[in-house]
Amino acid sequence: MRDLLQDRDAWSMENCSIARAFEIIGTRSAVLVLREAFFGARRFDDFARRVAVGEPAVAARLKELTADGLLDRVPYQEPGQRTRYEYRLTEKGRALLPVITALRDWGDIWAAGPEGPPVRAVHRDCATPVRVRLVCDNGHDVRSDEVEIQAGPGLITTTRPA
Amino acid sequence: MRDLLQDRDAWSMENCSIARAFEIIGTRSAVLVLREAFFGARRFDDFARRVAVGEPAVAARLKELTADGLLDRVPYQEPGQRTRYEYRLTEKGRALLPVITALRDWGDIWAAGPEGPPVRAVHRDCATPVRVRLVCDNGHDVRSDEVEIQAGPGLITTTRPA
Numbered sequence: 001m002r003d004l005l006q007d008r009d010a011w012s013m014e015n016c017s018i019a020r021a022f023e024i025i026g027t028r029s030a031v032l033v034l035r036e037a038f039f040g041a042r043r044f045d046d047f048a049r050r051v052a053v054g055e056p057a058v059a060a061r062l063k064e065l066t067a068d069g070l071l072d073r074v075p076y077q078e079p080g081q082r083t084r085y086e087y088r089l090t091e092k093g094r095a096l097l098p099v100i101t102a103l104r105d106w107g108d109i110w111a112a113g114p115e116g117p118p119v120r121a122v123h124r125d126c127a128t129p130v131r132v133r134l135v136c137d138n139g140h141d142v143r144s145d146e147v148e149i150q151a152g153p154g155l156i157t158t159t160r161p162a
Numbered sequence: 163m164r165d166l167l168q169d170r171d172a173w174s175m176e177n178c179s180i181a182r183a184f185e186i187i188g189t190r191s192a193v194l195v196l197r198e199a200f201f202g203a204r205r206f207d208d209f210a211r212r213v214a215v216g217e218p219a220v221a222a223r224l225k226e227l228t229a230d231g232l233l234d235r236v237p238y239q240e241p242g243q244r245t246r247y248e249y250r251l252t253e254k255g256r257a258l259l260p261v262i263t264a265l266r267d268w269g270d271i272w273a274a275g276p277e278g279p280p281v282r283a284v285h286r287d288c289a290t291p292v293r294v295r296l297v298c299d300n301g302h303d304v305r306s307d308e309v310e311i312q313a314g315p316g317l318i319t320t321t322r323p324a
Binding site: 009011012013015016017018019020021022023024026027028031032035038039049050092094095096097098099100101102103104105106107108109110111112113115116117118119120121122123124125126128129130131132133134135136137138140142144146147148149150151152153154155156 | 179185
């Protein structure tokens with residue numbers, strides 16, 4: 001199996017999935033809004049209070065994340081109040097939990113203060129910590145030096161590889 | 163076991179590991195520089211050619227990522243040339259592979275074009291795709307609705323939880 005790293009100058013990265021993912025979630029306030037959504041926040045006031053970036057920024061992030069299909073905007077009405085909207089993670093949004101968890105895992109180890117991390121995520125069934133792991137489809141744990149990058153179906157090459 | 167989500171208004175998120183991680187890697191160009199480092203890039207010209215954001219931005223990212231301890235700046239010298247520097251991932255930088263992989267996994271599914279993802283990562287030993295998985299310390303696969311958030315050692319509460 002040929003390792004395409006040797007040919008990487010021939011690769012176009014214009015349709016890179018990492019870049020595309022980052023274009024959708026790639027602001028600090030978007031990530032913090034998503035964090036709160038995973039923590040259970042649904043209403044604007046909850047997001048605004050917990051993501052301390054100012055109400056206009058929170059409103060902008062909720063609008064963008066809804067437009068990108070990560071949140072559903074659902075009407076609700078308290079007695080005697082006008083109709084308002086709450087925000088719920090869609091399947092596309094929930095699928096970001098490994099990204100959020102990978103950031104938290106890394107931050108817990110490499111960026112936490114001396115007192116340790118503020119929260120931990122545990123498996124409800126067995127109460128042990130939940131982390132992300134790099135695993136192959138045969139179930140092996142994979143170290144970073146065991147990852148090989150290959151051409152996928154959408155690779156665009158700008159020159160013909162040798 | 164008490165689920166602290168009920169008390170989340172008492173939590174201070176000032177030392178949130180997700181936010182801290184994002185402050186270090188949270189620009190699109192930083193993520194793309196890290197992508198190229200994982201692909202094997204070491205020299206400024208390689209990063210600049212592959213991360214098409216302009217040389218000043220690439221230089222700024224390399225400087226920041228080095229200052230944050232994700233890259234080591236190592237001198238090298240070609241015959242007859244002045245000493246130059248290349249950039250190598252440190253242990254702290256290599257530890258970001260799950261973050262990059264989680265972004266790629268998500269982008270492959272939710273943001274790739276109709277032609278499919280441009281690259282895939284496989285396990286060198288068995289040639290099957292490598293992904294991130296949410297796993298607990300007992301080795302169970304964990305679904306997003308099975309994750310419980312609890313207080314960690316560094317949690318700062320602003321009011322006393324009930």
